[in-house]
Amino acid sequence: MKPKMALKPLVFALAAVMAVAAQAGGRNEHGGHNGGHNGNNNDSLLLSLLVNAGSAATVLDTQSNGNNRVLNEGTRNDARMDNSANGSNGNLGANVAAGDGNQQDNVAAIATADENFIFGSAVAMAQANQSNFSNGVKNYSTSNNATLTGSANGSSGNIGINVTAGDFNQQKNNLAIAVSGGRVAAATGAANQSVGNLNVDNKADRTYSKDTLYSTFAAHGTYQGNGWGYVEDESSGHGNGHDRGGRTDKDPLKFHEEGTFGLAGVASYQVLTPTGWKNPVTNNATMVNSLNGVSGNVGANVSAGNGNQQTNSLSIAAGCKACM
Incomplete structure (x- = not known):
């Protein structure tokens, strides 16, 4: 192969990667500090290393969440990875997410x-930028469960697994490998995560028991009294002819009365008594019987809740000592 023919791949690689670097430096307009500092650092790294590079691989990734509001009421978020990716080889990346x-x-x-x-x-070079800002989460009686069970056993190579449940979680798996048969090899893996002004409000519903209360009352007393009067009756008379009626008699009457009285009853009413909390906000992250017998670089992230940040980064550079 002629030297000028051999240089063509290098020229194409330099042109392509430098174009990517220029695009990365100017496209992150909303990233704030990440856009400014990371863009300059990436450009300097590429320009300084790629001049002598015969092979280049670049991945630039940016994710952003902003000004979001989440209201969960009686919500259940379950992220599960069961019996998956067993016996895998090579570069494995798995993402399982539940929530918002x-x-x-x-x-x-x-x-x-x-x-x-x-x-x-x-x-x-592998780079990923993630940012969460000005997000609000309100959880009422919410359950977040992230589970990794019986997965990625017997795998080999580079393995990255993310399992998350909840809201606004950030997880990454970065891999950068550079292998050179010459004297220069450079590998860079960058991960930038930021969370700002994240408001989380976890609440639960109060539980009550309906209790019935009873009350009784009793009253008693006595009374007595005396009375008098008369009873009238007419008796037939034997007078002369001018007497047309009989004589009226008034018989005296006296009486005495006494006795007792009693009153009794039962009253009932119901009240609500606080007993605890119904379905409080629970965050469970579980990793069971996973990643057994693996080899190579293994990174696993399991999280549950809100605004968690986790990352797995790997950078490998291998050069030829005999070429130095």
């Missing part, structure tokens, strides 16, 4: 160069 506004990422960049006469250098 979660960010998960698997980033891989691999570069290899074995052409010594093209300077024999390789550059691999």
Whole structure:
């Protein structure tokens, strides 16, 4: 192969990656500090390393969540990974999410160069930026469960698993590998995560028992009294002819009365008595019988709740000592 023909892949690689670098430096307008500092650092890294690079791999990824509001009432978020990805080989990335506004990422960049006469250098860069800002979460009687069970057993290679349940969680798996048959190899894995002004309000419903209360009352007393009067009756008379009626008699009457009285009764009413909380906000992250017998680079993230940040980064650079 002629030297000018061998240089063509390098020229194409430099042009492509430098174009990506220029785009990365200017496209993150809403990233604030991440956009400014990360863009400049990435450009400097690429320009300084790629000049002598025979192979380059670049992955740039940006995710953003902002000004979101989530209201969960009696909500259940379950993220499960059961009996999956067992016996896998190579680069494995798995994301399982339940809830709202979660960010998960698997980033891989691999570069290899074995052409010594093209300077024999390789550059691999993987970058992922995630940001959450000004988000609000209100959980009422919400249950978040993230479970990794019986998964990725017997796997080999680079393994990254993310399982999350809840709201606005950030998880990443980054991989950058550069292998050079020459004297220069550079691998960079960058992960930037930021959460700002995240408001979480966890509440539950109060539980009550309906209790019936009873009350009784009793009253008693006595009374007595005396009375008098008369009873009238007419008796037939034997007078002369001018007497047309009989004589009226008034018989005296006296009486005495006494006795007792009693009153009794039962009254009932119901009240609500606080007993506890119904379905309080619960966050459960479980990893059971997973990643057994694996080999290589293994990263697993399991989270439940709100606004969690987890990352797994791997950067490998291998050069040729004999070429130095």
